Amino acid sequence: MLPFIVVLAALLLDRVFGEPRHAHPLVAFGRLATAVEARLHADSVMVGGLAMLLVVLPFVGLAWAAAIWLPWPAVIALEVLGLYAAIGLRSLSEHARAVAAPLAVGDLPAARAAVGRMVSRDTRALDGEGVATAATESVLENGADAVTASIFWYLLAGLPGVVGHRLVNTLDAMWGYRSPRYARFGCAAARLDDVLNWVPARLTALGYALAGRTAVALRCWCTQARTWESPNAGPVMAAGAGALGLHLGGPAPYAEGLRQRPLLGEGMPPTADSITAALGLLHRSILVWLVGIAIAGGGLWAWRTAVA
Template structure:
């Protein structure tokens, strides 16, 4: 198996003029093509309705393990170890399947295997999906259709949305867009560049486990501990890189990012959220209701005014520029290698 960005499918190692051999000088832009494919077609609804999405397979494995091992009659120590085993199992499956697929592509397609690898990596990215989900919220807000905006934002956030005003809807949409920029795009791309196809799908397995069981409620605390901690580690570098990219794309926000990133309950999500708050000069987070219970979260960008309906459209423009910057990074990595 060869790392992404190297001439992994080069049929032979070229000979230099002095008779020595070295790596193939052509670097395949796997990550760049994967980003382009995701932006162009995403994961089509027709395909999703027929076979679902690959992360659905991870969810089924995690769900089966949780039903069998996370029962109330089990000891806390058992559930803690079972949670570790669950994460190891789902990541192992992801790595094994991705490594096998990459090997088959290299064996059967030779010099063109990188195209197949890019196609297999693209579903792990979420540029188009995130844009498709946030854009209707922004359009409804700007058209003054608050009920439609509440309904649309309710599909992408976990908080109560039935009583949100236009400011609350805009805030929820901006926060989701900023946080998802990391775990939906920047982090998968990072692990694709670092560890190839197995890396990007291992990350998606970890992130799926965290979203399903990595919670602090009593039911999940022991069983989901491992998934939450591993997800924190997997996002450590990508979150900070993502924050920097959002500041560049937004033309500012550095002060807010460095001052407020650690106010978030997550050690990573605050970086992209604070960067977006600073770039837009709006206040995010603050009190949020979940299942009728208000959680008093610290303000991020609290020195700024509340977001207005048009600020979600501004956030989308920053997000799209940030995605283009990731394209440039992916292309530069391929060129450099």
């Protein structure tokens, strides 16, 4: 039951304390990545890949060495702390509620400002439905990126898995833009992040389906996910929209202009209540994960021991 205990302990720490307010390890890593990018940047996929390896591999190596050489109680404690630092469930919930609350009372400027801290689109041009859509989509997608993917990589590869996935995901958020500066330099980080999230995204979609309107979610996943630009966000968003009985996608304003996106899901357009409903779906899906981990715990621990 150790994998279950570690995951539950990390989730409880996140629930009680939220993200570390001071000296968050990902903030320090971000500063390092920025410094390395400024020094090594070139319009080259190879250089970007080497920069990614330079900033990620030493930390994965340290995590692997700790898992091998430290006494097992210390390893378990580090796994709990590492997974706690990697997930961001409470932070995601706080950001989402900060959008839903003003939107529910008609304070559109405050809702726009709050959702601007969650998404990259031009929130100044969003109406109430656009704000609700952006926040709901962010909850569903970040539920995979910031929560369940980290849990998956812990279960598969322990502390090195958590560290490797979270750092690559952070680099994708920093370098994975299709801009003149990062189109090639950030390509390796973006593609590796897609690979690392391929299985977790589909398990997240399955969790959403089991925690909501299962038949509708599975149908939307099977018929709509392939229309979405991202190979991992498509299943997550389609299943989540179907599970909630919502329509997501559609036109969205970005700095470069209005982007027409396929419609996902079935049902009504999002409202302020949809943001809260998406949070509820995410929390229920995590319970589904915990049940699955509890059932498969012995096999997971045997796998981890064999790998180590």
